[in-house]
Amino acid sequence: REVVQFQQVDKVFNNEIIALSDFDLSIREGELVCFLGPSGCGKSTALRMVAGLGEATAGSVNVFGNHPKEMIKETNDIAFVFQDANLLPWRTVLDNVLLPLELRGGDKKEHKKEAIRVLEMVGLKDYLKAYPRQLSGGMKMRVSIARALAAKPKLLLMDEPFAALDEITRQTLQMELLDIWQKENMTILFVTHNVYEAVFLSTRIAVMSARPGRLTSLIDIDLPFPRQ
Numbered sequence: 001r002e003v004v005q006f007q008q009v010d011k012v013f014n015n016e017i018i019a020l021s022d023f024d025l026s027i028r029e030g031e032l033v034c035f036l037g038p039s040g041c042g043k044s045t046a047l048r049m050v051a052g053l054g055e056a057t058a059g060s061v062n063v064f065g066n067h068p069k070e071m072i073k074e075t076n077d078i079a080f081v082f083q084d085a086n087l088l089p090w091r092t093v094l095d096n097v098l099l100p101l102e103l104r105g106g107d108k109k110e111h112k113k114e115a116i117r118v119l120e121m122v123g124l125k126d127y128l129k130a131y132p133r134q135l136s137g138g139m140k141m142r143v144s145i146a147r148a149l150a151a152k153p154k155l156l157l158m159d160e161p162f163a164a165l166d167e168i169t170r171q172t173l174q175m176e177l178l179d180i181w182q183k184e185n186m187t188i189l190f191v192t193h194n195v196y197e198a199v200f201l202s203t204r205i206a207v208m209s210a211r212p213g214r215l216t217s218l219i220d221i222d223l224p225f226p227r228q
């Protein structure tokens with residue numbers, strides 16, 4: 001099943017900056033795909049369009065066969081993790097993860113159970129009552145990932161999620177993300193300019209080039225350990 005489909009997408013800013021040109025790509029269910037390329041090649045622009053942030057100038061972007069904006073409005077199927085963890089400083093770890101669930105309404109006890117489950121998954125069950133300022137950068141990013149997972153998205157989008165972390169923390173979180181991808185039934189699409197991260201953390205790399213942003217090649221990768 002197609003999860004994401006770019007069809008001949010052009011994206012032009014201010015009638016002059018061509019961020020994407022004739023961009024064609026299909027992503028199937030369960031894939032772990034990254035956009036790899038130099039700064040300014042349109043990676044974020046492409047990712048943001050999948051999240052309904054920005055319209056194609058020409059061509060179309062579909063998610064599960066629908067317009068991304070509709071999917072964001074009507075379902076919990078898409079979650080977005082930014083480079084900055086974006087936690088609310090006055091809310092505890094648990095309450096940060098609960099926030100998107102609360103906004104959707106529903107059973108509070110169920111929400112709490114789910115929030116604790118995902119915080120356990122990222123190794124933070126002892127930090128439910130901690131505040132963001134008490135956490136390291138890696139832990140903040142784990143909370144941000146837990147918050148995204150709490151809504152049980154079918155598609156997780158990540159924009160350079162580990163770029164601001166030190167090398168060792170980055171490698172740990174890369175391992176953890178692979179683990180999450182293997183356990184949860186999810187498609188992941190992320191952006192990186194780090195070749196190592198792309199090779200280590202993808203089943204398929206979409207290589208892009210700048211000026212204007214084009215897809216130059218697709219590389220399939222066999223992960224060293226298969227999905228369960």
Ligand code: ADP
Pocket residue numbers: 013014017018019037038039040041042043044045046213
């Ligand atoms: P990448 O994520 O690969 O670094 P971006 O998608 O952020 O690249 O940007 C692609 C190109 O589009 C760049 O030239 C950038 O300056 C431009 N761009 C991105 N967003 C905007 C915007 N909102 N307005 C104008 N230009 C933009």
Ligand code: ADP
Pocket residue numbers: 039040043044045159160
């Ligand atoms: P990244 O490098 O991770 O793509 P950027 O710093 O390029 O992030 O972009 C961050 C935000 O600024 C995005 O919302 C993008 O649309 C906007 N942006 C990027 N380039 C430009 C630009 N040249 N003019 C206006 N907005 C821009």
